[in-house]
Amino acid sequence: MAKASNGAEPVRLSRDRIVRAAIELADAEGIDGLSMRRLAEALDAAPMALYRHVANKDDLLDGMIDVVFAELDVPTDAGWRAAMRDRALGMRQALLRHPWAVGLMEGGTPGPANFRHHDATMGCLRQQAGLSFAMAVHAYSAMDSYIYGFALQEKTLPFRDADEAVEEAQRRQRAAETVMDPEAFAEAYPFLVEIAQQLAESPYDYDTEFETGIDLVLDGIERLRRRARSSSG
Numbered sequence: 001m002a003k004a005s006n007g008a009e010p011v012r013l014s015r016d017r018i019v020r021a022a023i024e025l026a027d028a029e030g031i032d033g034l035s036m037r038r039l040a041e042a043l044d045a046a047p048m049a050l051y052r053h054v055a056n057k058d059d060l061l062d063g064m065i066d067v068v069f070a071e072l073d074v075p076t077d078a079g080w081r082a083a084m085r086d087r088a089l090g091m092r093q094a095l096l097r098h099p100w101a102v103g104l105m106e107g108g109t110p111g112p113a114n115f116r117h118h119d120a121t122m123g124c125l126r127q128q129a130g131l132s133f134a135m136a137v138h139a140y141s142a143m144d145s146y147i148y149g150f151a152l153q154e155k156t157l158p159f160r161d162a163d164e165a166v167e168e169a170q171r172r173q174r175a176a177e178t179v180m181d182p183e184a185f186a187e188a189y190p191f192l193v194e195i196a197q198q199l200a201e202s203p204y205d206y207d208t209e210f211e212t213g214i215d216l217v218l219d220g221i222e223r224l225r226r227r228a229r230s231s232s233g
Helices: 014-030 036-043 059-072 080-097 110-129 135-155 164-179 184-186 190-201 206-232
Strands: none
Touching: 014 059, 014 135, 036 059, 059 110, 059 164, 080 110, 080 135, 080 206, 135 206, 184 190
16 A cells, blocks of 8 residues: 555555556556656555556556457457457557557567467467468468558558548648649659549548458468368368
8 A cells, every 4th residue: 555645545556556547647648658657646656656566667568568458359259250350450449549559569578368369369260260370370470460560550640530641642742842843743753643632532541441451361361271271172
């Protein structure tokens, strides 16, 4: 139990309360704004009191990542493709809720939720999809590369919706045209001009792009399955 800094009742600390407060802080201010001192302030506790429950900041981050994994649900009663598609959509939504976690999901020391998630995913690929161990690893790697890569792109691209995407494309074109004649620009970079034109007519949508991409990945995994069955037959 930590002593409240304002003289009020002592703050009851636990690892779970500290980890969840850290997640709230990181969600609001980003991972760069998270420090043990800043977290102690948010909990109205003495900084040293936190170390009775978390060893250090790395241990704290491990706990935070495990909470993110705990938010994911891998269906086990559906076909492999539906299960993996749901997993991908759920992972993206979790990373939208916790953008600070992008790039941290596969590092650190795994916790129980992390273990459960990875075991269930590999089990689905091995048992439901019927992939060999090597092919399951390839499929898993391809899916996560796409999911995490898309999440990183979504986090860093300078637009959040269709209207902002159009504005950004047009802004870049105008910036280029300040140093190049518009006609010369259109002749030199016709496909960039096309992007700005087409975005205005067919708005960019993150949800659509993500789902189209993961379906392409799953199509590739299905081809692996068919090739393996054909070879074994």
